[in-house]
Amino acid sequence: MTNISVKLPGLNLKNPIMPASGTFGFGDVSAAKKFDLNELGAIVIKTTTPKAQVGNPQPQIAVLDNGLLNSIGLTNPGVDQVVSEKISELKKNYPTLPLIASVGGESEEDYIEVATKLANSNLVDALEINVSCPNVAQGGMTFGVHPELVESLTAKIKAAVNVPIYIKLTPNVTSTTEIARAAEAGGADGLSMINTVTGMRIDLKTRKPLLGNNIGGYSGSSIKPIALYQINQVRQATNLPIIGMGGIESAKDVVEFMLAGANAVEVGTAHFKDALACPHIARDLPAVLEELGVEDINDLVNQVEFN
Numbered sequence: 001m002t003n004i005s006v007k008l009p010g011l012n013l014k015n016p017i018m019p020a021s022g023t024f025g026f027g028d029v030s031a032a033k034k035f036d037l038n039e040l041g042a043i044v045i046k047t048t049t050p051k052a053q054v055g056n057p058q059p060q061i062a063v064l065d066n067g068l069l070n071s072i073g074l075t076n077p078g079v080d081q082v083v084s085e086k087i088s089e090l091k092k093n094y095p096t097l098p099l100i101a102s103v104g105g106e107s108e109e110d111y112i113e114v115a116t117k118l119a120n121s122n123l124v125d126a127l128e129i130n131v132s133c134p135n136v137a138q139g140g141m142t143f144g145v146h147p148e149l150v151e152s153l154t155a156k157i158k159a160a161v162n163v164p165i166y167i168k169l170t171p172n173v174t175s176t177t178e179i180a181r182a183a184e185a186g187g188a189d190g191l192s193m194i195n196t197v198t199g200m201r202i203d204l205k206t207r208k209p210l211l212g213n214n215i216g217g218y219s220g221s222s223i224k225p226i227a228l229y230q231i232n233q234v235r236q237a238t239n240l241p242i243i244g245m246g247g248i249e250s251a252k253d254v255v256e257f258m259l260a261g262a263n264a265v266e267v268g269t270a271h272f273k274d275a276l277a278c279p280h281i282a283r284d285l286p287a288v289l290e291e292l293g294v295e296d297i298n299d300l301v302n303q304v305e306f307n
Contacts (some may be wrong), residue, residue, distance in 0.1 A: 002289045004282075004297040006041065006264050008190040008241050009163035010126040011098045013041035013264060015252065016297065017282045020245050020268030021102040021128060021168075022072065024045050026086035027094070031275035039279045042098035044266060045087065047130045049104045050113050052078040057212030062201055067220025067247075068269045069199055071213035074104050074130075079114045083121045091123045100166070102128045108153055112160050119161035126164045128243075129157060132195050144170040144195075154186025164189035166243060171223075171233070172198050176230045177237040184238050192243040192266065193234065194227045216291035220269040221247040228260045235261025235302050249277065251284035255292065258300040 006013040021044045037043060037303065055073035062069040076082060101124040105111040111129065118124050131144030131153065143149045150167065157165055167183035169176055171194040180191055196217025201210045209215070216265050227246025235242060244262025248254060249270040257265050270277035289297060 002286045002294065003298070004285055004289065006298060008126075008164075008243075008263060011042055011100070011264075013144070013283045014100060015041045015285060016258070016264035017278050017285070018042040018044050018243075018264065018266050019271065020044060020266035021100075021130065023268045023271050026082065026085070027090040031271060032102070035276055035279045037094050037097055039282055040097065041264060041282070042100055042125070043090070043094075044100040044102060044128060045082075045090070046076055047074045047083075047102040047104040048076050048079050048082045048114055048118065049074055049081055049106075049144065050110050052081070058206050058213050059210065060216075062210040062216070064106050064201065064218075064220075066222040067218055068272060069211060069216045069218050070088070070196070071211045071216035073213075079117045083117055083123070087121065087123045088144055098125045099123065100126045100128050102130050103157075104130045111153060112156055115157045115165070116160050119163045124163060126166060126189070127157070127161065128166045128168050128192055129154070130168050130174075130195075132168065132170045137260070142170065142172075144168075144179060145173050149183040150179055151186040154183050154188050158187035166190040166192050168195055169193040169194055170195045171226055171229075171230055171246075177233050180234045180238050180240070184240055188240060190241040190243065190263075191234065191238070191244065194223070194230055194246045197223050197226065221249055223247050224253065224256075228256065231257065232260040232302075232304065249273070251281050251288040254281060254285060255288060255294075255300060258297065259302070259304045261302040261304075263298075263301055283303050 055075035201217035224247030241263040244257040245266040
């Protein structure tokens with residue numbers, strides 16, 4: 001029988017499939033109520049900040065031919081309510097489902113506050129640190145594009161919490177490997193990548209950007225080659241486990257990501273085409289592996305054979 005279970009720091013996954021942060025809310029969106037969440041390897045909840053945030057101006061989403069452009073922002077009720085209501089309810093309904101909480105903020109202090117409160121709740125199994133947020137104290141520069149900021153932030157969060165931390169890498173940098181090494185130097189337990197690719201589209205009649213925030217994050221199948229390349233580059237630079245994402249829509253995509261170097265995956269934009277993308281992929285995975293003659297999914301990791 002084909003093994004599709006995966007072990008990562010803090011996470012025993014029955015399969016490597018989980019929804020990307022933001023796509024399933026806090027496990028309370030309509031799609032999450034259409035199947036048993038226990039079919040997932042884990043659930044990643046929406047990014048949480050110290051205080052409530054309302055998100056960016058409308059329109060927040062532009063559906064494109066081969067992807068999605070979004071500037072939804074980090075809409076959430078704030079960490080205290082997330083702990084007392086959102087994840088408490090989620091763990092009550094799914095006590096054995098591994099839960100990864102996504103952490104955001106505008107300063108190192110913000111990140112540490114959110115990470116500490118989430119970890120101390122004893123309700124989360126791991127933290128995903130969304131370093132694609134602007135650092136207000138540094139003039140608004142994004143944390144995740146500067147190795148020294150990533151290393152410092154990682155080290156401070158690691159010292160403050162007792163659960164594994166995964167640093168979510170942005171593709172909008174000159175060298176993803178440099179950022180990955182910085183996260184490793186700071187004590188990260190793992191990485192997740194890639195976040196969305198910054199982009200813009202313009203309405204020809206109004207000459208205005210399609211998004212109310214002008215720019216947004218581009219995601220979907222079109223960014224898969226970028227994700228695969230960057231994951232493979234990072235895999236050569238670090239031994240940290242990688243949760244891969246960026247255009248995954250099928251079980252065959254999962255295999256491709258693992259061959260490139262990912263240990264598990266997150267599925268995001270595919271849910272706009274198929275609300276049940278995650279369970280469908282998880283159900284299809286054993287047959288795809290059997291067809292390929294793979295007995296243990298972990299044997300695929302970083303097994304791409306270059307020409």
